[in-house]
Structures are given as structure tokens and as C-alpha cells.
Amino acid sequence: MVDVEKAPGAGPRDEPVRRADAEGCLAVAVRIPVRIVVLVLVVPVRMAWDALVVVGRFLRDTVLRPVGRALGWLGRALFVWPLVALWRYGVVPLAKGVGWLGNVLLVVPAVWLYRWVLAPAGHVLARFLTAVGAVLAAIGRGLYAGLAWLARYLLVVPGAWLYRWVLAPVGHALAWCGRGLVWCCGQVARGVGLVVTGVGFVLYWTVRVLLVLPALAVWRWVLVPVGRALAVVGREVADAVGHAWRIAGHVSRAVGRFLGTLLRWTVVEPVRWVYRSVLTPVGHAVRDAVLRPLAEAGRGAGRAVRQALASARLSVRQARADVRRMLFGEPAERQSADRREPSAAEARTLGSSTTALTKD
Template sequence: MELRNRPPRREPEGCLVAAIRLPVRIAVLVVVVPVRMVWDALALCARTLHRTVLRPLGRYLLVIPLTWLWRSVLTPLGRGAAWLFRHLVVVPVVWLVRYLVVAPAVWAWQYLVVVPAVWLWRWVLVPVGRGLAWLGRFLATYLLVVPGRWLWRWLLVPAGRGIAWLVRYLVVVPAVWLWQWVVVPVGRGAAWLLWTLVLVPLGALWRWVLVPLGRALAFLGRELAAALAVAWRVAGYVSRAVGRALKWALWQTVGRPARRLYRSVCTPVGHFLRDEVWRPVRATVRAALSTARRTLRRALS
């Protein structure tokens, strides 16, 4: 198993391969790094926009209203319409079809079609068919079989033998001679000319020109593809490093001061407003509303 799973051994490469590979990869890296950085920046902007704007906006503008509309309006309306359609349309139609259409149609089919058809088949068609079958057998025996046997024995068989003899000595024998002494030598000469004048030059062209050229083009294509893959990975590392540096700089210049401002200023102010302003006002309003409600109930009672 270890011998089977071992990766294939790579052949040693020469100086020419390394001399071609290194400039190609450097040039491709110079071209690919800006493209990869722009791509990563666009992907980050798209993910941020989707996470912070589009998904919450779609949730509050589409999902919640549509869910409420489906649960509160469309579902009761659909159930009511289904109940009305079932009891006002389906049940009467089923009753009408069952007792006014199906039952009379079954009775009419049975007594107006099936019974007369069975009687006609048993007492008319079967005897007539048997008579016609006997007449057909009689006519076929004495009008076709006996004359056919005589015609086959005394006319067709001798004529067929004569035609076979003529075909053998007038067609087959000359065709065999022509094939053996004309077609075969001409075909061999044409095959030798085709091999010598066409196939051998084409084989040499394929072996000594097209195959080396194809191998060179395939080598260049493989090297270009490998250079693109390596450059894309390296550009990804560079892009991630630049992104991390920008993230650290933004955190040090904006994020950390904003967090300190939120913790040291906004949070105490918010707690003060919640505990010292909002809760007393809410308690006062609730007490006033409860007092007014009790007063109104006593006045009405």
C-alpha cells in the first residue's frame, strides 16, 4: 500500500527550465498582486454590505411583513375559501354526478349496449364467422395450394436452376477473375504509392516537427498555469497581510478610542439617564394612568 500511494517521482529539470520559469513567475506575480488586492477589497466590501445592510433591510422590509400577512390574512382566507368551495361546489357536484349521471349511464350501458352486443356476438357473428372460416379453408385448399405446388415443381424450380447456372458462368466467374488479376494488383500498387508518398512524409513531419512543437507549447502552458497559481496564492498572502495591517491601523486610530469613549462616557451617561430619568418618569406615568383608570371605573360604576 505504501508503494502504491507514493507520489510519482519527478524527473530532474535543467537550467533552461529554471531560467524560463523564474522570469515568468515574477512577471505574472507583478500583474496578479494588484488584481488580487482589488478582488479581496471588493469581496470584503460586498460581505460587509450584505451582513450589515442588505440582510437586515430585507428581513425588516420583506420577511416579517410577508410572514405576518401569510399567518394573519392569507391562511384564514384560504381556509375559509377552501371550506366554502368544498361545501358549496364539490359536495353538490359529486352528488349530482353520482346520482344523476353515473347511475343512469351505467344502467344504459349495461342494458342498451352490453346485452344487445353479447346477443349479437353469440347468435349472429360467431355462426357467420365459422361459416366464412370453413369457406376460406376450402377455397384456399383447392384454389391456391394444389396449383401452387404444380407451379413450383414444374416451372419455378427449373427456371431457378437455369438462372443460377447463367449467373454463375456469366457473372461470378468473370468477377472473380477480374478481382484476382486486376483489382488486387492495382490496389497493392496504390497502397504502396500511398504509403511511400503520403504516410511516410506525414509520419516524419509528425515525429520530428509537430511532436516537439506540441511539447514545447504544452511546457509553456503548464509553466504559465503554474505561475498563475503560485502568483495568486502569493497575492492572497500579500493581500491578507495588507488587510491585517489596515485593520490594526484602523483599530488603533478609530476603534480603540471609540471603545474607550463608549465605555467611559456613553455607558455611564446612558445608565444615569435610565436610572435617574427614564425609570422615575415611567413609574410616575404608570401611577398616573392606574389612578385615572381606577377613577374612571369608580365614576362609571
């Protein structure tokens, strides 16, 4: 078989692909000046924006977030926790008590009243009303039959005769007159419609020639080219602003890194060197030469004071005991009561065969 498939893009109807860089001379002429002007204007704005972002992040991390946490904890301590405690230990028990009291004082009596008073009375009243309704229904059916017979022979039969022999002929005559009047009005409306159509045709062409065609010409030959030019200028300005914003971001990042490096080597590194090489050895020397001996001396003085206080308490306790003995004499010795139980030495042990009965 012969391969009759065509290669993609080889057909005679395929349109040429438009290049992405195929732009008019207006865009090329506007692009470079606009980008230069926008870059000069945008770089300070971007650097100020980046500086504000850095300051805002610093304030957020060092001031706003701790203050927010403190305010949140303070709000919980002042409002949430008291309200929760009030709800849990005040409102809920009070509501349960009120509910129980309402159940006892209102619901239970109401249920009892409904069950034993209102329900029997309602059943009796329903039976009475059913009997009365049956009697009234019989009376109503008799009245309805009488009124229906009277209405038929006093209203329906005369009305049917009046409609058949009076109203129907008069209506047919009026309908014939109305059809004639409608035909006359239709002929008049057709003539008026022809006149209005002619006037409308003349006004249409007058408005088209005097207003629509000039407006269309102005739109096609003035507004559309101006709009396209303004669209090109606006697109180039927008592209220039985006390009300048990206370039300003790189410039701002480079300036920020330079300032950070300068701050590091002029402030941070000297301060770190002074802390590491000067303050840390001096602090260690002060700690080893002054603070530790002072701490040891303080601990020794504390131990001496505690020992002195213990000796003083012991001396006071002995002096109080001596004064009590001089005033009241020696306390009487307690006599041990005979519990009729063997002592610890005479008691039998589980691990020995010697008992109190077999001892010598």
C-alpha cells in the same frame, strides 16, 4: 535453511528512482523570471480581490441579509399567507361543495341508471347477440366448407400441376443460366480487383512517401520538442501563479491586519475612550441631575392631576345627586321581603351547639 529472499529494491531489474527535483535547464531558467513577473502582477489583483471579499461580506451581513429577510417576510405576507388562506377557506370548501353537488347530481343518478337500466338492457342485448352469433357461426362454417372445396379444386390442384410441370423446369433452366452468368462476372471482378489492388498499392506508397513520412518527421522532430518546451513553460507559469497567489494572500493578510490595527488605534480606541471617559460620565450626570428630577416632577404632576380629576369627578357626582334630590325628592326605601329564613345571627352553625330553637 538458507535465506534466499532478496531485499526490496536490490534486484538487477529495478529501475533507479527519479528524483523529484530532477528538472531540465529550461525549467530552471524560466522559473525565477516568471515567478518575479507573476508576483508583481498577482499581488495587486489578490489585494483587490481580498478587499472586494471584505466589502461583499460587510454588504451581505449589513444590507443584503436584512433586506432579504424583510423581502421574504413581505413576500409571505403579500402572497403566501393570502394564498394559503384563500386555499384553506375558499378553494377547499368550494371544492368540497362542488364534489358533493357533483356526487348528488351526477354520480348517484349515473350509478342508478347503470344498475337498473343499462345493466339489464346490456344483459338482454348480450343474450340476443349470442344467439345471433351462434346462427351466423353455423352459416359461416357451411360457407367456409363450400368455399374451401371450390378453392381446392379450382385453384390449388391446377396451381400444383402448373408448378410441377411448367414453373419448376423453367426455374431450373434460369438457375443454370444464372450460375454461368455469375461465374463470368466473378472472373471479371477478380481481374478488376487485381488492377485495383495494384493501383492502391502504388497510391499507398506514394501517399506514405510524400505525406505521411514528412508529417511524422515534422511531428517527431519539431512539434513534440516545441510542445514539451511549451508544456514546461506552462507548468512553470501555473506553479508561479499559484506561488504568487499564496504569497499575495500573506501580503494581503498582513496589509489588512496593519490597516485594521491602524483603524483601531486611530478611530476605534479614541472613540471608545471618548465614549467611556467623557460621554458616559456626562450621560450619568445628566441622567442624575436633570432626567431623574424631571421624571420625578412629571410623576408628581401626574399624580396631582389624577387626584384633581378624581376630586372633580366626586364633586360633579355629589352635585348631580343634590340636583336629583331637589327635583325628585328622596328615593323610597326598599322594604325587605320576609323569606321565612333565620338571619345570619339566628342560623345554626356547625361549630357551635347553640341553635335558633335553644336560644333564650
